[in-house]
Amino acid sequence: VVDHVESLVAVTPETFRKERNIDARILHEVTEIDLKGRRVHVRKLDAAKEWWESFDQLLIATGALPIRPEVPGIDAQGIYGVNTLQSGIEVRQVVDQQGPKRAVIIGGGYIGLEMAEALVRRGLEVSLVERAPQVMVTLDPDMGALVSEALMAVGVALYREESLQGFEAGKGRLQAVVTDKRTLPADMVILGMGVRPNAALAAQAGIPLGERGAIQVNERQQTNVASVWAAGDCAQSFHLVSRRPFYVALATVANKQGHVAGINIGGGSAAFPGVVGTAVSKICDVEVARTGLQERELKELGWEYVSGKIESSTRVGYYPGAGRITVKAFAEKGGGRLLGGQIVGQEGAAKRIDIMATALHAGLTVQEMANLDLSYAPPYSPVADPVLVAVRKVAQLI
Amino acid sequence: VVDHVESLVAVTPETFRKERNIDARILHEVTEIDLKGRRVHVRKLDAAKEWWESFDQLLIATGALPIRPEVPGIDAQGIYGVNTLQSGIEVRQVVDQQGPKRAVIIGGGYIGLEMAEALVRRGLEVSLVERAPQVMVTLDPDMGALVSEALMAVGVALYREESLQGFEAGKGRLQAVVTDKRTLPADMVILGMGVRPNAALAAQAGIPLGERGAIQVNERQQTNVASVWAAGDCAQSFHLVSRRPFYVALATVANKQGHVAGINIGGGSAAFPGVVGTAVSKICDVEVARTGLQERELKELGWEYVSGKIESSTRVGYYPGAGRITVKAFAEKGGGRLLGGQIVGQEGAAKRIDIMATALHAGLTVQEMANLDLSYAPPYSPVADPVLVAVRKVAQLI
Numbered sequence: 001v002v003d004h005v006e007s008l009v010a011v012t013p014e015t016f017r018k019e020r021n022i023d024a025r026i027l028h029e030v031t032e033i034d035l036k037g038r039r040v041h042v043r044k045l046d047a048a049k050e051w052w053e054s055f056d057q058l059l060i061a062t063g064a065l066p067i068r069p070e071v072p073g074i075d076a077q078g079i080y081g082v083n084t085l086q087s088g089i090e091v092r093q094v095v096d097q098q099g100p101k102r103a104v105i106i107g108g109g110y111i112g113l114e115m116a117e118a119l120v121r122r123g124l125e126v127s128l129v130e131r132a133p134q135v136m137v138t139l140d141p142d143m144g145a146l147v148s149e150a151l152m153a154v155g156v157a158l159y160r161e162e163s164l165q166g167f168e169a170g171k172g173r174l175q176a177v178v179t180d181k182r183t184l185p186a187d188m189v190i191l192g193m194g195v196r197p198n199a200a201l202a203a204q205a206g207i208p209l210g211e212r213g214a215i216q217v218n219e220r221q222q223t224n225v226a227s228v229w230a231a232g233d234c235a236q237s238f239h240l241v242s243r244r245p246f247y248v249a250l251a252t253v254a255n256k257q258g259h260v261a262g263i264n265i266g267g268g269s270a271a272f273p274g275v276v277g278t279a280v281s282k283i284c285d286v287e288v289a290r291t292g293l294q295e296r297e298l299k300e301l302g303w304e305y306v307s308g309k310i311e312s313s314t315r316v317g318y319y320p321g322a323g324r325i326t327v328k329a330f331a332e333k334g335g336g337r338l339l340g341g342q343i344v345g346q347e348g349a350a351k352r353i354d355i356m357a358t359a360l361h362a363g364l365t366v367q368e369m370a371n372l373d374l375s376y377a378p379p380y381s382p383v384a385d386p387v388l389v390a391v392r393k394v395a396q397l398i
Numbered sequence: 399v400v401d402h403v404e405s406l407v408a409v410t411p412e413t414f415r416k417e418r419n420i421d422a423r424i425l426h427e428v429t430e431i432d433l434k435g436r437r438v439h440v441r442k443l444d445a446a447k448e449w450w451e452s453f454d455q456l457l458i459a460t461g462a463l464p465i466r467p468e469v470p471g472i473d474a475q476g477i478y479g480v481n482t483l484q485s486g487i488e489v490r491q492v493v494d495q496q497g498p499k500r501a502v503i504i505g506g507g508y509i510g511l512e513m514a515e516a517l518v519r520r521g522l523e524v525s526l527v528e529r530a531p532q533v534m535v536t537l538d539p540d541m542g543a544l545v546s547e548a549l550m551a552v553g554v555a556l557y558r559e560e561s562l563q564g565f566e567a568g569k570g571r572l573q574a575v576v577t578d579k580r581t582l583p584a585d586m587v588i589l590g591m592g593v594r595p596n597a598a599l600a601a602q603a604g605i606p607l608g609e610r611g612a613i614q615v616n617e618r619q620q621t622n623v624a625s626v627w628a629a630g631d632c633a634q635s636f637h638l639v640s641r642r643p644f645y646v647a648l649a650t651v652a653n654k655q656g657h658v659a660g661i662n663i664g665g666g667s668a669a670f671p672g673v674v675g676t677a678v679s680k681i682c683d684v685e686v687a688r689t690g691l692q693e694r695e696l697k698e699l700g701w702e703y704v705s706g707k708i709e710s711s712t713r714v715g716y717y718p719g720a721g722r723i724t725v726k727a728f729a730e731k732g733g734g735r736l737l738g739g740q741i742v743g744q745e746g747a748a749k750r751i752d753i754m755a756t757a758l759h760a761g762l763t764v765q766e767m768a769n770l771d772l773s774y775a776p777p778y779s780p781v782a783d784p785v786l787v788a789v790r791k792v793a794q795l796i
Binding site for chain 2 (some may be wrong): 002007253281282320353360371372373374
């Protein structure tokens with residue numbers, strides 16, 4: 001939906017240099033961190049040059065890597081992990097120039113679903129293979145089912161509870177995807193199996209890793225080595241609801257962590273308290289949002305909880321454009337503290353998750369939330385916002 | 399924008415009777431409350447019948463009345479206060495059947511602005527007279543100015559800092575509106591000068607009134623008379639930010655108060671803690687929202703505060719449909735507790751006020767809010783939600 005790739009670049013190296021006095025070097029790879037020598041080994045990718053560069057303060061912001069399954073044929077041409085601007089450009093070029101007809105998406109997370117939508121829009125025949133019973137495993141299965149429906153409604157062939165076995169290739173080019181149940185002919189494959197922290201460089205230098213292999217940091221984004229910091233998709237976060245270390249690779253979190261690291265490196269003082277697990281996505285006309293803990297996480301923690309789910313309307317029923325919205329909420333059994341929420345619905349549904357995210361930060365109970373003075377006018381909401389209706393339902397079960 | 403009047407009726411007397419076992423009598427007016435005798439005097443409007451009806455519990459839910467200025471010509475035909483379904487039907491009939499060409503709106507509040515939009519859409523020449531320097535006085539003047547601009551952009555002739563003197567009529571029919579600065583020819587006038595509690599019946603019975611003449615109630619919606627309750631636009635509320643009695647005539651508040659009164663009358667136990675002053679509106683493509691205290695209220699209270707205003711985008715800039723949004727926020731000087739917020743912007747702007755409303759309920763500071771884990775994806779928001787950007791700006795001034 002965006003015409004020019006350039007508009008996706010927030011800040012160019014030129015702007016960094018000219019406006020912010022930052023020497024941002026692209027096509028330079030750091031291959032080693034020498035903590036004792038306080039230096040990094042740099043390789044220039046577009047020239048045969050390598051050297052050691054010294055530092056006073058070091059920020060590791062190496063991001064995440066798409067998970068590539070170790071299955072036969074994984075190195076065939078035509079398999080893409082869409083995690084950088086460049087990999088997105090490649091996929092678009094392939095679609096523009098080679099006219100692929102059949103795409104198979106492996107994994108029904110945010111990237112998988114967004115790519116499924118994008119490729120359907122471009123006229124490809126799209127299949128999606130998901131190991132779980134429903135797509136979008138960051139939602140509970142009953143809420144994920146609503147997303148599965150939406151996906152099928154736009155014409156995506158959905159294969160659930162099916163796992164990838166490998167790829168068939170001819171002359172090094174992808175020809176088909178093999179699952180435990182079938183073989184799907186494919187001209188291109190998108191890997192949407194999630195990401196993992198790109199923390200190998202830090203690990204090799206002896207910097208401790210934590211949750212899911214992400215770099216351990218304190219509230220100031222400091223690693224356990226003085227003057228070495230980490231932020232973004234390579235770094236660990238803290239979950240403010242579970243009160244446990246947490247890994248999440250999302251732009252908002254990376255942004256906040258980078259901001260805090262920057263202030264501290266510059267001599268100021270800032271802290272990043274953590275996240276509550278908020279995320280949103282859009283799959284065709286369906287908006288999807290979640291925050292806090294979901295059923296699976298609550299069970300893993302062994303916490304006692306109650307939950308409620310309601311169906312309502314995004315606007316007053318009589319107002320043009322009113323669409324369906326389903327809201328699910330969780331609260332602590334007994335006390336009633338909100339623990340999480342999930343929303344699936346049409347236009348205007350998703351951003352309501354911010355009400356629940358704010359309530360999670362504040363530690364509000366569903367009883368307190370039942371009287372929230374939320375905004376109402378017919379173009380925006382029924383007189384009782386769907387989030388209110390959901391928390392009221394949960395409040396009755398406390 | 400709604401085709402059938404019937405779709406605006408939430409519950410009909412028939413549904414009340416058949417599905418809820420409630421004898422809802424329309425066209426019955428209560429003309430007197432006899433507290434000692436525990437009875438009300440009822441007059442049937444479509445028949446010459448009057449009688450006393452006894453009660454065990456009495457709920458007064460008489461709503462509000464549009465303010466009608468006592469100026470010459472106010473009784474001329476063609477002047478409408480749009481506050482009931484019936485008055486809305488009348489205005490539509492006049493527009494449909496009499497083809498009025500020029501409408502003048504008196505007052506730039508919610509009703510005035512929504513009617514201005516509706517009549518412009520129906521092809522009328524619309525003027526709006528507002529006593530204040532800007533429309534929408536529930537916003538600060540700088541934010542109201544953005545709404546004034548939007549109104550003029552759709553072709554409404556806006557006369558600010560101008561006050562109504564009277565109406566000119568011929569043979570009892572409206573001909574013109576006279577202000578202190580000009581005479582505006584008019585085929586119809588909409589009174590949008592606000593409402594006042596319809597509490598005369600309660601007052602006559604000796605039930606104490608409070609803020610702006612609304613019926614005094616406690617948290618349970620109980621008046622100072624045992625077994626007599628009040629809820630909705632006739633009843634007083636409590637402002638959770640100023641910690642003072644407050645009057646607001648909005649459906650959300652009426653709804654919550656009615657719910658609480660109903661539970662208590664039925665023998666249960668419920669409380670309505672109060673409001674934070676949230677309201678939204680839509681004027682053509684401009685969304686308007688406010689919550690908490692505005693500058694005028696803060697000055698009246700004599701509270702020390704800081705404020706910040708930012709401009710941002712409703713979505714990531716490169717995403718189709720991204721529009722402008724202006725967010726203003728107030729916080730307690732020193733402590734940083736959020737005190738209020740205002741939003742004016744394009745599609746997707748207004749509902750963000752709920753983040754601030756929830757934060758007001760929870761008593762969050764802008765420093766705490768600076769790290770809120772709000773949802774982000776390009777179709778919904780820039781990576782830092784405009785509300786975050788605004789509270790961060792205020793946090794730097796604490």
